[in-house]
Amino acid sequence: MSVTEMFSSIQGSLSADQDVREDIRKVVQALEQTGREILTVLQSVHQTAGFKEIPSKCERARELFSTVRTQIAELKTKFPTEQYYRFHEHWRFVLQRLAFLATFVVYLETETLVVREEVAKILGIEVVREKGFHLDVEDYLAGVLIMASELSRLAVNSVTAGDYTRPLRISNFINGLDSGFRLLNLKNDPLRKRYDGLKYDVKKIEEVVYDLSIRGLAKDP
Known part of the structure; x- marks a missing residue:
């Protein structure tokens, strides 16, 4: 040739x-x-x-x-x-x-x-x-982490809508999610970066729950 x-x-x-x-x-x-x-x-x-x-x-x-x-x-x-x-x-x-x-x-x-x-x-x-x-497992986990960010936004908007119990439920769910991710040894760089963002979502939701608590609005359903 x-x-x-x-x-x-x-x-x-x-x-x-x-x-x-x-x-x-x-x-x-x-x-x-x-x-x-x-x-x-x-x-x-x-x-x-x-x-x-x-x-x-x-x-x-x-x-x-x-x-x-x-x-x-x-x-x-x-x-x-x-x-x-x-x-x-x-x-x-x-x-x-x-x-x-x-x-x-x-x-x-x-x-x-x-x-x-x-x-x-x-x-x-x-x-x-x-x-x-x-x-792929990584694609599934990335989707779950994107959802966590969406839920932190939902927690804030729940308060605006007068739903004071939803942020507590979201907080319990996100904390459980965070505990689950802590069990993983993440070496995938993009996934690791997304997981780092979960810490801010947890903090944001905790601030919402704390604010409800000091106002006497946080009551367990």
Whole structure:
């Protein structure tokens, strides 16, 4: 094979790879848009009247997750199954955001932490790497940490809405979450940085609870 033929072959491989990345990018953009729609629905729970609408907002978010499952099913067809981590960076961020949205919906519904298997089910993907497109442990944990920040905001807005018991429940939940993360030996730099932010969320919620306590408004439900 001549040098020209060799480099022509390489160019063909590069072009094919670029086509795959472009196809992935288009589907990921659609996923990001659906994620923004779900977030818009859930953001309304921070408003004063939103607390009464939590069940209906969660129901609407669940409906939108059906679109997410359809889009992820399409994404799976855009690359070979065994090359998941080769293209992982293209959807890592949006998958973490979707994991956050799924955990937030379940928390609003049950005030509990949803397991990774259930989040994967909501998204229509696997948890076992060998089965192909899956929810990585790090992506799940990143989603949980994003939810913690959202809950610290919810604690503040609960007081504004006159719901004085919710911040206590959120505080208990976040403290439990913090205890769980302390059991992990995190060496993943991005995940470690997100975990460092959890300390500020804990402090912020504790300040809300303390303020309620000195005002005599904090009563255990």
